[in-house]
Amino acid sequence: MSIRQLGDGEWGKLARKSLVGVVADELLDRIIAGEFPPGASVPGELELSARHEVSRMTVREAMKTLEAQQILSVERGRGTFVNPLSRWASLEAVLRAASEGEDDAAAAVQLIELRRMLETGACELAAGRISDSDLTALAGQLELMRAAHDAHDVAAFVAADLAFHDLILRAAENVFVAVLFAPLHRVLEKRRTQTSEVREIQAHAIGHHQQIVEALSTRDPHRARDAMDAHMQQTLDDLKAYVLADRPA
Numbered sequence: 001m002s003i004r005q006l007g008d009g010e011w012g013k014l015a016r017k018s019l020v021g022v023v024a025d026e027l028l029d030r031i032i033a034g035e036f037p038p039g040a041s042v043p044g045e046l047e048l049s050a051r052h053e054v055s056r057m058t059v060r061e062a063m064k065t066l067e068a069q070q071i072l073s074v075e076r077g078r079g080t081f082v083n084p085l086s087r088w089a090s091l092e093a094v095l096r097a098a099s100e101g102e103d104d105a106a107a108a109v110q111l112i113e114l115r116r117m118l119e120t121g122a123c124e125l126a127a128g129r130i131s132d133s134d135l136t137a138l139a140g141q142l143e144l145m146r147a148a149h150d151a152h153d154v155a156a157f158v159a160a161d162l163a164f165h166d167l168i169l170r171a172a173e174n175v176f177v178a179v180l181f182a183p184l185h186r187v188l189e190k191r192r193t194q195t196s197e198v199r200e201i202q203a204h205a206i207g208h209h210q211q212i213v214e215a216l217s218t219r220d221p222h223r224a225r226d227a228m229d230a231h232m233q234q235t236l237d238d239l240k241a242y243v244l245a246d247r248p249a
Contacts, residue, residue: 019054023062026052028071031082032097038084042072069093091183099187105244108191111184112239116232118177119165120225123212126171127224130216134171138164138216142209149202157202158192164209168216168228194243201238208234 027042036042043051048059063080066072069090074080088094098107126134141164148157162185169177195201208231215227 041079122172123228124225127221130171
């Protein structure tokens with residue numbers, strides 16, 4: 001059925017569904033911004049319906065949406081409360097929190113932990129499957145990183161860094177790895193920009209990327225995995241030493 005063929009009843013359902021999404025998104029934005037931290041209660045239906053100028057039914061459905069994603073928990077007789085991020089069941093919501101949230105340090109560390117789990121395995125797979133043209137492309141991205149470092153061009157450095165890792169993920173020839181990493185791209189770009197503003201971190205990354213290229217060139221899976229693991233450890237150490245060190249605990 002086309003939009004023009006929708007009757008008044010269908011239009012009403014679509015409009016309500018759209019409003020439900022708006023209310024749910026705005027409440028999630030407030031949660032991510034820290035207005036309602038984990039364990040805090042969120043406003044009731046009356047307050048939210050007045051704030052958004054929508055019916056209580058629309059608010060109720062929006063709350064059910066966030067409850068289904070385990071962002072909220074309803075305790076009968078007490079109210080509705082925000083769950084810790086570790087309990088959220090929506091990847092999109094977790095990524096929004098990692099990209100925009102207040103708990104920046106914890107999200108940054110956990111993102112590296114996730115990358116370490118996935119990228120070391122991907123590099124191990126890639127060692128046995130990577131083509132000569134892929135190795136040439138990796139070397140090319142490494143040279144772009146060096147040029148960007150010399151030119152103090154953070155954006156170009158980040159672009160080459162992301163492209164380098166994307167090449168390895170594709171060379172692993174595992175569709176599930178690619179699917180898992182696709183939603184992370186926006187968060188990874190923000191985090192890389194944050195860390196790559198430190199020139200010492202850039203220099204460390206260039207050295208480890210060179211070791212990864214050399215390991216992959218040998219087609220030795222264990223050496224490739226170890227090279228990527230060393231890079232992930234370096235990334236974590238540099239994050240703690242240069243980016244998070246001066247932040248309050």
